[in-house]
Every structure is written in structure tokens, then in C-alpha cells.
Amino acid sequence: MNKISTNSPKGTRDFLPVQTKRRQWIFDQLKSVFESHAYVPIETPAMENLSTLMGKYGEEGDRLIFKILNSGDYLRKADEQSLQAKDSNKLISSISEKALRYDLTVPFARYVVAHQNDLSFPFKRYQIQPVWRADRPQKGRYREFYQCDVDVIGSTGLWSEVELVGMIHKGFSKLGLEGVVVKVNHRKILAGMVEVIGKADMLIPITVAIDKIDKIGMEGVQKELLEKGLTENEIKMLKPMLEGNNDLSSMRDFLSSSEIGMEGLNELEFLLNNCAKLNFDLQVDCSLARGLNYYTGAILEVVHPDFPSSICGGGRYDDLTGIFGLPNVSGVGISFGADRIYDLLEAKNLFPSSLKESVDLLFLNMGDEEASLALQLSSELMDAGFSCMLYPDNKNFKKQMKYANELGVKKVLIIGTEELTNSEVSIKDMESGEQIRVSQKDLIKTLKS
RNA sequence: GUGGUUGUAGCUCAGUUGGUUAGAGUGCUUGAUUGUGGUUCAAGAGGUCGCCGGUUCGAACCCGGUCUUCCACCCCA
Numbered sequence: 001m002n003k004i005s006t007n008s009p010k011g012t013r014d015f016l017p018v019q020t021k022r023r024q025w026i027f028d029q030l031k032s033v034f035e036s037h038a039y040v041p042i043e044t045p046a047m048e049n050l051s052t053l054m055g056k057y058g059e060e061g062d063r064l065i066f067k068i069l070n071s072g073d074y075l076r077k078a079d080e081q082s083l084q085a086k087d088s089n090k091l092i093s094s095i096s097e098k099a100l101r102y103d104l105t106v107p108f109a110r111y112v113v114a115h116q117n118d119l120s121f122p123f124k125r126y127q128i129q130p131v132w133r134a135d136r137p138q139k140g141r142y143r144e145f146y147q148c149d150v151d152v153i154g155s156t157g158l159w160s161e162v163e164l165v166g167m168i169h170k171g172f173s174k175l176g177l178e179g180v181v182v183k184v185n186h187r188k189i190l191a192g193m194v195e196v197i198g199k200a201d202m203l204i205p206i207t208v209a210i211d212k213i214d215k216i217g218m219e220g221v222q223k224e225l226l227e228k229g230l231t232e233n234e235i236k237m238l239k240p241m242l243e244g245n246n247d248l249s250s251m252r253d254f255l256s257s258s259e260i261g262m263e264g265l266n267e268l269e270f271l272l273n274n275c276a277k278l279n280f281d282l283q284v285d286c287s288l289a290r291g292l293n294y295y296t297g298a299i300l301e302v303v304h305p306d307f308p309s310s311i312c313g314g315g316r317y318d319d320l321t322g323i324f325g326l327p328n329v330s331g332v333g334i335s336f337g338a339d340r341i342y343d344l345l346e347a348k349n350l351f352p353s354s355l356k357e358s359v360d361l362l363f364l365n366m367g368d369e370e371a372s373l374a375l376q377l378s379s380e381l382m383d384a385g386f387s388c389m390l391y392p393d394n395k396n397f398k399k400q401m402k403y404a405n406e407l408g409v410k411k412v413l414i415i416g417t418e419e420l421t422n423s424e425v426s427i428k429d430m431e432s433g434e435q436i437r438v439s440q441k442d443l444i445k446t447l448k449s
Numbered sequence: 450g451u452g453g454u455u456g457u458a459g460c461u462c463a464g465u466u467g468g469u470u471a472g473a474g475u476g477c478u479u480g481a482u483u484g485u486g487g488u489u490c491a492a493g494a495g496g497u498c499g500c501c502g503g504u505u506c507g508a509a510c511c512c513g514g515u516c517u518u519c520c521a522c523c524c525c526a
Contacts, residue, residue, distance in 0.1 A: 136450085
């Protein structure tokens with residue numbers, strides 16, 4: 001018989017009990033922040049229609065969407081021409097009409113349009129669910145990972161951005177993570193920037209290039225921009241902006257001829273001023289671009305010096321619902337990358353020690369009559385607040401003790417023949433090794449003291 | 450999608466220039482102790498050396514392919 005591999009698919013992981021407890025703790029912390037800010041939970045399906053997702057994340061994004069094969073004899077219905085030509089891209093639409101969701105924002109936009117009559121706007125929702133990307137796995141990058149999204153939709157008020165920045169700080173402080181840097185930029189500033197140099201049509205490639213300035217330096221960015229078709233002169237014009245140390249007044253000088261750029265700058269200033277009043281730390285970074293194509297206003301990203309990639313990100317999108325038939329609805333939101341946050345907390349040893357798996361009490365199984373009594377007593381112990389179990393098999397003593405030890409049980413309770421006839425229970429403290437015998441009616445009192 | 454890297458006992462890893470029967474630590478089973486775990490001692494079980502093919506008298510070791518792991522790029526939480 002062939003052994004079937006026990007590997008989970010590339011880029012996906014199983015979680016042991018401790019890991020699961022820690023992950024749930026992260027979700028719980030964020031949830032409490034979201035709910036205290038009056039966001040409500042929703043869920044959407046793991047899969048979406050392929051047409052809902054395609055084209056929303058750029059060309060690269062389309063490639064990273066996991067497509068689901070149609071049911072049945074899908075090849076019979078496949079497009080003959082593209083099948084013959086082995087043209088995968090063209091073939092897909094005829095053999096796949098569903099896909100795993102790539103993020104939570106686009107499905108949310110669909111959701112908002114679908115349920116617009118049942119929602120009150122502005123609608124504030126949070127959503128903690130897994131998403132899937134067909135990326136090559138590496139550090140901090142998985143094919144299945146959880147996003148924790150918070151969005152406000154149906155409002156253009158910049159106070160939402162202020163609130164979100166506050167929630168970022170609150171969230172990471174609840175997680176016990178110090179040293180996060182919240183970076184901000186504005187898509188309209190980037191638009192103004194390319195307008196000033198007369199390359200408005202190249203917004204995306206230019207922003208993608210300058211986004212890498214931290215990584216590859218000014219020279220690397222220049223090289224990439226040259227490759228993308230900018231002239232030396234145009235790059236020279238950009239330079240003061242990028243080297244301007246993110247100083248608002250120099251940005252104002254640079255953008256003065258661009259209406260949209262000035263608009264962005266004013267909005268950014270509003271955000272900065274109001275965050276400053278509330279002591280929400282925020283750093284302007286005019287090289288921050290963020291790849292997702294749908295952002296139109298402020299863009300946010302959270303990084304930590306001990307982690308290579310961003311642990312949270314988001315921004316404002318003005319017309320995501322438009323493609324689903326509901327125009328002129330603006331939204332803004334952020335997404336916490338739970339798996340990256342987990343890796344970072346793990347590396348920095350920041351998980352509370354209370355998150356270990358533990359059982360308060362374990363009854364040894366010494367026979368049917370004894371076990372039956374143990375279950376009666378454990379029901380009372382559970383009501384009294386203890387976590388409590390009976391060893392399910394009447395195996396030898398040693399084995400049961402060993403199990404108790406492995407589980408980290410605090411106290412082992414023993415009812416054998418002697419205890420049974422005397423209406424007693426032996427209590428063994430697993431840490432000290434001490435053992436006492438008490439009457440059954442004093443059991444709870446003794447354990448609580 | 451591009452480039453590199455990794456794979457040997459349940460786990461962590463040694464394994465010499467290609468040479469007889471592939472090792473250690475830990476874990477596991479049993480016993481010392483049939484009502485006492487975590488410590489100690491003794492014995493034992495456990496391997497198609499990721500998989501497929503090639504070179505060779507001979508391959509864990511060399512070559513090709515494939516899968517897996519991790520890393521970088523692209524891109525991103």
C-alpha cells in the first residue's frame with residue numbers, strides 16, 4: 001500500500017493546540033478593539049465568482065488568484081481554440097467560474113451592493129477570515145492566511161481615517177507589541193506628482209517603482225524608472241519630492257501646480273493634525289504606494305523594525321462598489337495580517353504565558369463504578385469553575401499519571417476501591433507531589449482553598 | 450512565474466574520497482515500581498537514506514528529473 005503524504009498543500013499549515021490558542025487570542029484582541037469602536041462582524045464565502053475577483057488586483061493579482069475547476073466534465077465544455085493553443089489564460093474562463101477569495105475588501109464591496117437595503121450607512125464592519133493567494137511561500141508569506149479587516153463604507157468623512165489610525169495603535173498595544181510605525185501617504189499626492197512631471201498615465205508603474213526606495217535606494221528606483229520609459233529629466237524632477245524628507249512645505253511647493261495633488265496634501269494635513277491632537281503616531285512617507293489598484297485617497301501601512309514586510313495596511317477607495325452597480329460610495333479600511341503578527345509576536349516571545357493548554361483536574365479511571373462516581377463529582381467541579389476530565393480508559397496507573405503529566409494537569413483526583421468505600425477522594429498535587437485524602441463532600445472546598 | 454536552497458529513525462541532526470551490517474541525542478515500548486507522573490538505571494522496537502530514473506563492480510554520497518522545505522526576485526497581510 002502506498003503511503004499518502006501527510007504534507008498539507010504548499011504554503012498552508014496545521015496548527016497545534018498552543019498555536020491555535022495563540023492565534024485565537026490575537027483574533028480576540030483585535031475583535032475587542034473593533035467592537036468597542038462599534039464595528040459589526042460579517043462573513044462572506046470562501047469562494048467568489050471568478051468574475052468578481054478578476055481585474056481588481058492588477059495583472060499580477062490575477063495570476064495569484066486560486067481558480068476552482070468547474071464541476072463535471074469541464075474539458076468537454078472548454079474553449080476548443082485556447083485548449084488547442086495551450087493558452088492557459090484564455091482557457092480559464094471556459095473551465096473555471098469560481099475562485100478562492102484573494103482578500104476581504106473586494107468581496108465586501110460585492111456584499112455591500114448585494115445587501116444595500118439591509119444595511120445602514122455609513123456601515124462599519126469587521127471581518128476575520130482566511131484568504132488565499134497562489135504566491136511562492138517565504139518568510140511571512142503564506143498561501144492561506146487570515147486577514148482581519150475593518151472598513152467604513154458610505155462616508156467620505158476623513159474622521160474615519162483618524163479612527164482607523166487610532167485602532168491600529170490600540171490594536172497593537174493590546175497585542176503587547178511596541179515599536180510599530182504607522183506610515184501614511186495619499187494617492188492624490190502620488191497622482192499630483194506624476195501630473196507635475198507630465199506622466200499622469202504612468203501613475204501605477206511609477207508608484208510601484210518608488211515604493212521600493214527603502215529597499216533598493218534612490219539609484220535603484222532611478223534605474224527602474226528609466227527602464228519603464230521615463231526620461232532623465234523627468235526623474236530629476238521627481239527627485240526633490242522623494243528626497244524632500246517627507247516635509248509638507250516642500251511637498252506643497254512641488255505640487256502647487258497640480259489641483260489634485262493639493263487636494264491630497266490638504267487631506268493628509270487634516271489627518272496628521274487630528275491624529276497629532278489625539279496622540280496617534282503617524283509618519284508621512286511619500287514613497288509609500290501600496291500595490292492594490294483600487295485605492296484613491298489616504299493609504300496606510302504598518303511596519304515593525306523586526307519584521308521584513310508590512311503587518312497591516314489599507315486605505316481609502318472611492319468607487320469599489322461601482323463595478324457592482326452602486327456608484328459614488330466611498331469606503332476606507334485596513335487589514336491586520338494575523339499570520340505575520342503571529343510570527344512577530346512568536347519571535348519576540350510576546351505571547352502571554354496564560355495561553356498554554358492546561359487542565360485543572362483529572363480523575364484517574366480505576367474501574368466502572370469508580371469512574372461513574374468521578375463523572376458525578378466532575379459535573380459539580382465544572383460548575384464550580386474547574387476544567388475537569390476523567391481518563392477514558394481503565395489503563396494502568398502509571399500510564400494515566402504519565403498522561404496527566406504530559407497534559408500539565410494541576411491536580412490528579414483518585415477514586416479507587418478504598419476511596420469508594422470510605423466516600424473519599426485522594427488529591428495529588430502534580431507540582432509538589434503531595435497527596436492528601438479528603439471526604440467527597442469536602443472536595444470542592446478543599447480544591448478552592 | 451524567475452533564481453537559489455533543503456530532504457537520513459516520531460522529532461533534532463551526524464554520516465570521511467563512492468566501499469561490508471547507516472549512527473547519536475531525544476521521544477517511544479517493556480522492566481526495576483500490578484495504586485503514583487516529572488528524576489535514575491537496564492533492555493527493546495523503530496530506516497524503501499523524499500520519490501523516479503541514470504552512471505558505477507558497488508550510491509545516503511555523483512548526474513538528470515520530480516516533489517517538499519526555506520530564501521531572494523516579482524508582488525503582497
